[in-house]
Structure formats: structure tokens, C-alpha cells
Amino acid sequence: MQYAFDIGGSKIEFGVFNDAGDILLHSKTPTLKDDRDAFIATLSDAISEADAEFGARPDIGISFAGGLDPQTGAVISANVPAIKDWKLATELEAILGRKVLVENDADCFALAEAMSGVAKDVRTVFAIILGTGVGGGIVYDGQFLGGRSGIRGEWGHGNDVTGSLIRNGLAPVPCGCGQTGCLDAWGGARGLEHIHAQISGNRITSFDITDAWRGNDEMATRAVEIYCELVARELALMVNVLDPDCIPVGGGIASEHVIISRIDSMVRERVLGRYDTPLVIPGAFAKDGGLRGAAMLHQMASRQSLGRSS
Ligand SMILES: [Zn+2]
Numbered sequence: 123m124q125y126a127f128d129i130g131g132s133k134i135e136f137g138v139f140n141d142a143g144d145i146l147l148h149s150k151t152p153t154l155k156d157d158r159d160a161f162i163a164t165l166s167d168a169i170s171e172a173d174a175e176f177g178a179r180p181d182i183g184i185s186f187a188g189g190l191d192p193q194t195g196a197v198i199s200a201n202v203p204a205i206k207d208w209k210l211a212t213e214l215e216a217i218l219g220r221k222v223l224v225e226n227d228a229d230c231f232a233l234a235e236a237m238s239g240v241a242k243d244v245r246t247v248f249a250i251i252l253g254t255g256v257g258g259g260i261v262y263d264g265q266f267l268g269g270r271s272g273i274r275g276e277w278g279h280g281n282d283v284t285g286s287l288i289r290n291g292l293a294p295v296p297c298g299c300g301q302t303g304c305l306d307a308w309g310g311a312r313g314l315e316h317i318h319a320q321i322s323g324n325r326i327t328s329f330d331i332t333d334a335w336r337g338n339d340e341m342a343t344r345a346v347e348i349y350c351e352l353v354a355r356e357l358a359l360m361v362n363v364l365d366p367d368c369i370p371v372g373g374g375i376a377s378e379h380v381i382i383s384r385i386d387s388m389v390r391e392r393v394l395g396r397y398d399t400p401l402v403i404p405g406a407f408a409k410d411g412g413l414r415g416a417a418m419l420h421q422m423a424s425r426q427s428l429g430r431s432s
Contacts, residue, residue, distance in 0.1 A: 123178050126417035127165060128227060128410075129153065129186040131201040135410070136168040138176065139417040143238055147172060148413075153202055161204040162217060169218060181221040183416035184210065185230035187257075189272040198272055223419040227251075228275055228372075229266055230415025231407065232259030235370040237418050239406035244367035248360060249405065250277070252353070253373030255298075256309040260364070265426055277360050278306035283352055290348045292320050305356045311374050313352070318345040332378055346381060354388030361393045361401065370405035379404055 123146075128135040131153060138147040149168065154160040173179055188200035195209045214222045225233075232241075232249035241247040241261075251257035256278030260267040268274035282303035284294050295316060297304035307313055311328035319325040322341040326334075334342035357369070369389075371382050386402035407414050 123176065123180040124417040124420065125169060125172060125180050125182045126413050127168075127182070127184045128230075128412040128416060129184060129202060129205070130227075130412075131155065131187065134164055135413050136165075136172075137410075137413045137417060138172050138180075139414075143414070143417070145414075147175070154204065155202050156204055158204045158208070161202070162214075165214070166218060179220060181223070181420045182214070182218065183230075183419035184214075184222065184224040185227040185412040185416040186210075186224065187227050189226060189274075190224060192269050192272050221420065223416075223423060225266070225416070225419055226259065226275070227412035227415075228257040229259035229261075230413075230419070231372045231405065231411030232261045232275070232370070232415070233266070233418050233422060234407045234411045234415035235368075235372075235405050236261040236264060237421075238414075239411070240370045240403055241368035246364060246366045247368055247370065248275075248364050248366040249370045249372065249411070250357070250402075251373040252310055252371055252375035254310050254312050255306040256353075257373075258360075264422065266422075277356060278309055279304045281305045281356050281359075283308055283356065286352050286355060290317075290321075290351075292317060292348070305352065308349070309353045309356070314345060314349045314375075317348050317352075318342065321345060321348070328374070332381075346384075350381060350384045350388055354385050354392060357385065357389050357402065358392035361389060361395070361397075365395060366401065369402045370408075371402060372405045372408040372411050376404045376408035 124139045126137045133150050134153050136149045137145050189198050191198050197205050211222045211224045228251050235241040235249050236247040247261040249259045258275035258277045279299050284303045294302050295307050296302050297307045314328045318331045331342050335346045382404050386400045390397050
């Protein structure tokens with residue numbers, strides 16, 4: 123049995139999983155973003171109730187939107203100020219009295235897809251999140267890649283999509299990371315809204331845009347086509363670099379299977395390698411991959427230590 127938390131900016135999800143990966147209990151509570159004591163209480167309350175219900179004391183896996191300093195274990199970026207600069211795993215281990223492992227939520231999504239989702243049994247998995255913005259996680263041979271800075275898989279930052287924007291008559295917008303031209307501002311639901319607003323002069327939600335697109339609305343159709351092209355160009359570069367076996371997609375846009383399929387075709391048209399079957403596909407755990415992956419962290423860590431000792 124495993125306990126898992128997915129800590130988001132608006133809610134904390136808790137899940138109890140059995141060894142087969144079935145979810146036995148699932149609950150959600152609002153995130154009290156600025157209050158560390160309240161944050162700890164949310165976790166410990168959920169744990170005590172589950173301990174009582176299941177008569178067990180399982181290890182805990184946590185996924186969150188941010189990175190950890192590999193030297194100190196401190197949270198180096200997070201949308202929850204209550205845990206910023208805090209040694210999340212070691213402090214919680216001391217408070218909760220059991221093993222705690224913490225990883226980035228996109229990495230956890232990638233792990234869930236690689237271990238039991240659409241990328242099961244393949245070697246190189248580049249999982250992407252098309253949510254509000256853009257994220258990603260890489261799993262190779264069942265383990266995460268990278269680790270020197272604690273930030274990885276962030277293919278939505280550091281790019282310059284300005285050329286694509288200009289070709290489509292769009293004006294660049296600044297990214298939250300301080301640069302201009304990052305895909306993050308364009309490759310998620312927020313980006314689809316920017317595109318539609320700039321080409322039509324009408325700012326509507328991404329849900330209204332995809333509804334209008336399904337109804338063959340001309341502006342929405344153009345916005346979706348530009349959106350797919352922007353994402354596909356940057357993704358093609360990642361494919362050229364990684365040569366992945368599978369690119370599972372999570373986040374809100376993953377539920378739009380026609381859009382994912384269009385991105386997939388555009389990517390496979392642009393890459394140097396030959397991929398005869400779809401690469402970019404909706405994840406099996408597009409909605410709860412962070413939580414599911416968090417529940418697999420201890421299993422991954424034990425495989426890693428076995429690999430080291432052999
Ligand atoms: Zn950026």
C-alpha cells in the first residue's frame with residue numbers, strides 16, 4: 123500500500139493505492155498556500171484518518187509543481203509559498219514518522235505513464251503537460267533523467283517562438299520566467315486564449331474556443347491550427363534530441379484527442395527521424411498522473427538502489 127499527495131496551487135489531492143495500483147481512497151482539500159502549519163495539518167489529518175481506516179502505515183510519495191535543490195532537498199520553486207525553501211521530504215519524515223519521497227508533478231506523470239500507462243514497457247518516455255502552461259518529464263529505463271539543478275524537462279522555457287508568432291500575425295507576450303518568446307506562454311490553454319484574442323479581437327476561454335472549433339467556427343479553427351503548429355515545432359526539436367518511444371500528454375488539452383492527433387502529425391512531419399506510428403498520444407493518467415506517479419516513487423527508488431548494488 124502507498125499514500126500519495128499531489129500538491130497544487132489550488133488543491134491538495136490525497137490518494138491511497140494498493141500494490142496493484144488501484145486507488146482505494148481519493149480526497150481533495152483546498153491548498154492553504156501561505157500557512158505552513160495549516161499545510162502540515164492538512165497532510166497529517168489525511169494520513170491519520172487513512173491509517174485508522176486501513177490499519178496500515180505506508181510510505182508517502184508527494185508530487186508538486188516545482189523543483190528541489192539536489193544538495194539540500196529544499197523547495198526551490200513552487201506556487202505554494204508555505205513550502206518554499208523548506209526541506210519538504212526530510213522535515214515531513216520527521217513530523218510524520220515515515221519515509222517521504224518528493225518529486226516534480228510532471229516527472230510523476232511521466233513515471234505513471236512509463237510504469238503503467240500508455241508508455242508502459244518502452245524505454246524513453248517524454249511526457250508533456252499541456253495545462254495552463256507547458257511542462258514535461260523524462261523517464262528513461264524507469265528512472266528520471268537529470269538532477270544537477272533540480273529543474274528538468276522544462277521544454278516550455280528558453281525557446282524563442284517569436285518567428286512563428288510573427289508569421290501568424292501575433293505579438294509576443296512576456297513569460298513568467300522573465301524572457302520573451304517562451305512556448306510556455308503559448309503552448310497551454312492560456313496560449314490558445316492569447317492566439318484567439320489576438321486574431322479575433324475577442325477574448326474568450328479555452329473551453330469556449332474548443333467548443334467553437336468543434337462547431338467549425340472559422341476564427342476558432344484558425345486559432346487551434348496556429349496553436350498546434352506552435353507546439354509541434356518546439357516538440358519536434360525535443361524529438362530530434364531525445365528520440366523518444368512515446369510522448370504521453372497530460373493537462374487539460376489532453377482531453378482534446380483531435381488536437382493531440384493534429385500535433386502528432388505535425389511533429390512527425392517535421393522531425394528528422396522516421397516514426398510510422400503516433401508518438402504524441404493522450405496519457406492514460408492525463409488527469410491524475412501526478413498523484414499516481416507519486417505513489418510509485420518508492421518503488422522506483424528501490425529499483426534504483428537495486429541497480430546500484432548489483
Ligand atoms: Zn519562460
